[in-house]
Amino acid sequence: MASKFININLKIWRQKNANAKGSLESYKLDKVSTDSSFLEMLDQLNDQLINEQKESIAFDHDCREGICGMCSLYINGRAHGPETGTTTCQLHMRKFNDGDTIYVEPWRSRAFPIIKDLVVDRSAFDRIQQAGGFVSVNTSGRTMDANAIPIPKADADKAFEAAACIGCGACVATCKNGSAMLFVGAKVSQYALLPQGKVEAKERVVNMVRQMDEEGFGNCTNTGACEIECPKGISLENIARMNREFLFAAAKG
Amino acid sequence: MALTGLFLCTFLVGHLAGNLQLVFSTGEEGKRAFNEYAYFMAHNPAIKLLSYVTYISILFHIVDGFMLTIQNKKARPVGYAYNKPSANSSMASRNMAVLGTLILVFLATHMANFWWKAKVSEDKFPLHVKEISFQQNNEMTGQVQKQTMKLYLTTAGNYVPVDGFIVKNKTELYEAQLNAQKVELKMGEGYKDLHSLVFAFFGHDKTKQGFPINDMALAGLIFYVISMLVLGFHLWHGFSSAFQTLGVNHPAYTPWIKKIGYGFAILVPGLFALIPIVIFITK
Numbered sequence: 001m002a003s004k005f006i007n008i009n010l011k012i013w014r015q016k017n018a019n020a021k022g023s024l025e026s027y028k029l030d031k032v033s034t035d036s037s038f039l040e041m042l043d044q045l046n047d048q049l050i051n052e053q054k055e056s057i058a059f060d061h062d063c064r065e066g067i068c069g070m071c072s073l074y075i076n077g078r079a080h081g082p083e084t085g086t087t088t089c090q091l092h093m094r095k096f097n098d099g100d101t102i103y104v105e106p107w108r109s110r111a112f113p114i115i116k117d118l119v120v121d122r123s124a125f126d127r128i129q130q131a132g133g134f135v136s137v138n139t140s141g142r143t144m145d146a147n148a149i150p151i152p153k154a155d156a157d158k159a160f161e162a163a164a165c166i167g168c169g170a171c172v173a174t175c176k177n178g179s180a181m182l183f184v185g186a187k188v189s190q191y192a193l194l195p196q197g198k199v200e201a202k203e204r205v206v207n208m209v210r211q212m213d214e215e216g217f218g219n220c221t222n223t224g225a226c227e228i229e230c231p232k233g234i235s236l237e238n239i240a241r242m243n244r245e246f247l248f249a250a251a252k253g
Numbered sequence: 254m255a256l257t258g259l260f261l262c263t264f265l266v267g268h269l270a271g272n273l274q275l276v277f278s279t280g281e282e283g284k285r286a287f288n289e290y291a292y293f294m295a296h297n298p299a300i301k302l303l304s305y306v307t308y309i310s311i312l313f314h315i316v317d318g319f320m321l322t323i324q325n326k327k328a329r330p331v332g333y334a335y336n337k338p339s340a341n342s343s344m345a346s347r348n349m350a351v352l353g354t355l356i357l358v359f360l361a362t363h364m365a366n367f368w369w370k371a372k373v374s375e376d377k378f379p380l381h382v383k384e385i386s387f388q389q390n391n392e393m394t395g396q397v398q399k400q401t402m403k404l405y406l407t408t409a410g411n412y413v414p415v416d417g418f419i420v421k422n423k424t425e426l427y428e429a430q431l432n433a434q435k436v437e438l439k440m441g442e443g444y445k446d447l448h449s450l451v452f453a454f455f456g457h458d459k460t461k462q463g464f465p466i467n468d469m470a471l472a473g474l475i476f477y478v479i480s481m482l483v484l485g486f487h488l489w490h491g492f493s494s495a496f497q498t499l500g501v502n503h504p505a506y507t508p509w510i511k512k513i514g515y516g517f518a519i520l521v522p523g524l525f526a527l528i529p530i531v532i533f534i535t536k
């Protein structure tokens with residue numbers, strides 16, 4: 001496919017630091033290759049800003065191939081942009097037209113405070129993981145091979161699907177309640193489905209849910225927006241599984 | 254939220270089944286059946302208990318719903334300049350609190366229209382009256398005359414003539430001024446005529462029977478039908494949502510739970526709305 005160049009207008013959230021008052025700023029960017037990714041387009045804009053002696057725009061990125069969960073951005077009213085099943089680094093400029101105005105905003109959530117411009121602090125997710133997203137294994141040197149434990153294929157597949165969550169936070173960003181239930185549901189599920197995770201299952205779900213609430217995420221009202229915007233297709237089944245685990249854990253005391 | 258919501262769904266089914274008698278059983282027998290049913294609902298101790306559970310459920314559902322909504326608003330103090338929620342969620346699912354508040358407004362109006370009048374207000378309430386006709390031989394002329402008479406139906410099952418009786422405490426029938434000593438003799442309890450209350454509320458034109466046109470009937474009808482539409486949207490999301498909240502989600506069953514929920518959200522409010530529509534058109 002022959003590459004094409006488009007000229008676009010951008011409205012991007014600029015904010016000096018966590019406490020500053022931010023605002024949407026307008027930019028014009030010409031000759032954007034439709035083969036470039038959304039992040040490459042932002043690189044191009046930053047080059048232009050640097051050449052103009054202006055401060056470049058801060059945004060998160062790392063792997064640029066959809067596996068690390070570092071990129072974010074609320075693009076034209078949707079988390080990770082207009083496509084489903086992709087991260088922002090996997091979004092290409094061919095999805096936009098010449099002359100388009102594109103809105104770029106940071107994730108908005110009380111639990112994800114803005115650090116600068118489009119960069120938000122997602123360490124709340126790390127603290128939720130630390131509260132229970134692990135299995136305690138003996139590392140004495142004679143650790144048992146995980147593959148030695150027979151696991152039904154269906155359970156292994158479901159656990160793997162849950163483990164595909166990259167912790168990007170799109171679910172929180174898109175949820176009208178700023179709820180982190182899809183992320184926590186995926187993290188609880190990936191262990192709850194496997195024998196290795198059963199040992200600490202009860203404390204895990206209770207501790208992770210408590211941490212989630214402490215971080216200031218909202219409550220799930222099952223709108224289903226997260227499932228649609230999640231780049232890894234994490235299913236609402238994982239939230240139901242977490243609810244189930246939580247109810248049983250609470251009932252057993 | 255889920256438990257109270259689902260309980261309220263079962264309440265809706267019971268309430269609907271009772272109310273459908275208003276349109277599906279007709280004539281004097283239908284009216285009597287409905288008034289007897291209403292009396293049973295008001296006096297049976299098990300039903301009374303159930304009604305308290307319903308009130309408590311509504312209260313918890315509302316308080317829980319408002320707290321949830323407030324907490325969730327706080328979780329996003331700064332909104333998006335450009336947001337496109339229609340791309341990923343249904344309108345009903347995003348507006349449960351607004352829909353619920355509208356249901357609450359309806360509930361208050363509905364209680365004022367019927368429950369208040371029947372149970373609380375001091376006004377005299379009309380009792381179930383049956384008109385019977387019988388033949389009487391005129392002893393002077395030897396002719397057979399047709400006569401009609403109005404009778405109260407008591408809860409004991411016997412009939413008491415309307416003339417010469419007074420009603421106290423809304424339903425208690427007394428034989429007025431027995432002898433000249435103003436003694437009142439209690440004759441039993443009558444059925445409240447709730448059937449007529451409903452028909453008078455929604456029936457618009459009874460000119461044929463010599464009654465005036467009810468100006469409020471159309472306004473009432475529209476309000477009730479719109480409210481049922483609102484309830485329908487609330488249940489469109491709420492029914493299946495409650496199962497998800499309780500942890501019931503399975504690839505084989507969830508599509509069916511959703512379908513049943515959509516069916517429930519159309520059928521139940523639809524049939525509720527049908528009742529005033531039928532009354533308005535036919536009476």
Ligand code: HEM
Nearest residue numbers: 221254255258261262318349350353354357491494495498
């Ligand atoms: C007959 C009346 C009602 C029925 C049958 C009903 C049913 C339901 C059901 C099944 C749910 C879903 C629960 C869940 O997802 O866990 C729900 C949610 C909700 N209801 Fe109701 N409800 C009724 C009246 C009301 C009223 C009067 C209000 C409030 C003012 C209200 C406010 C809410 C709110 C705020 C939610 C939840 C939010 C959400 O999950 O998105 N509801 N309702």
Ligand code: SF4
Nearest residue numbers: 165166168169171230
């Ligand atoms: S559940 Fe999906 S949207 Fe949420 S953090 Fe994980 S990958 Fe991102």
Ligand code: FES
Nearest residue numbers: 064068069071089
């Ligand atoms: S940069 Fe790693 S997922 Fe986008």
